[in-house]
Amino acid sequence: MHLSNILLDERPITFISDRNAALLEALPKVLPIAYHYFCLQHLKANLRDRFSGPSFNNTFRSRIVFLFSSCAYAPTVGCFNQCMKELQDEGKGIVCGFLSNLPYDKWTNAYFKGHKYGEMHSNVAESFNSWIREARHLPTTKMINSIRLKIMDLMSKRREQAKKLNTFLCPEMDSTLVNALKSERTWWLVVQVIMFLSKFKACYAKSVYPIPTVEKPLVAMDDLVFFPPICKKPPGRPRKNKIPSRGEKIRQVQCGRCEKYGHNRKPCKETLP
Structure with missing residues (x-):
């Protein structure tokens, strides 16, 4: 929503x-x-x-x-x-x-x-x-900050890679493009590659900066009262396994006592012969 x-x-x-x-x-x-x-x-x-x-x-x-x-x-x-x-x-x-x-x-x-x-x-x-x-x-705020740091590091590495591309996308393509220049029918290939190089550099030209007010809120902290989230923590450990998709084959639990599916030995009420 x-x-x-x-x-x-x-x-x-x-x-x-x-x-x-x-x-x-x-x-x-x-x-x-x-x-x-x-x-x-x-x-x-x-x-x-x-x-x-x-x-x-x-x-x-x-x-x-x-x-x-x-x-x-x-x-x-x-x-x-x-x-x-x-x-x-x-x-x-x-x-x-x-x-x-x-x-x-x-x-x-x-x-x-x-x-x-x-x-x-x-x-x-x-x-x-x-x-x-x-x-x-991680908790929500720490998760967002961790993702932001990963993006900053990725942008910095890609920016350095883009600066090293002074000719075309890679040295191996130079010979191919030289041959393409000799043919009028393949001029669009050269234009496409050059435009892609400029777009590639433009994607990483800007930087991702830290949030300036993350440690210094704009309001006085003394006036704020923080309450716990309005939710009930479910019992047990937090789930880490992925949620199966519809139609995915799921292993069913089989009871070792009655050999029926859907429960295990502990809640089984079947009597052994």
């Missing part, structure tokens, strides 16, 4: 997620005009789990996943229909059951109506989460 207050209505936003149940429920309510695209990597993993059994070998599973990817990458509806027919013919009922709750406009290029600029996965978010792995478990 706070995110929706700062987003501009005239700029449609596309969310790429792993079909988490909370996002599937919240996005249509809070951001009804936003587009939602399902991460292809998670979908392929979910589909592969559907064929995890002794009756299916790795070659067949890889073939099904390849056909599913072809459907997702198909640029036109006609190409998509052709790939989809081949997928359903080979996958039979398992594939049809998997596709029953997957709207085409949520995972295919042919039917998607928003803008995602070629992105098919949520790898950007996964990479960022890995980059701030140590800071994620």
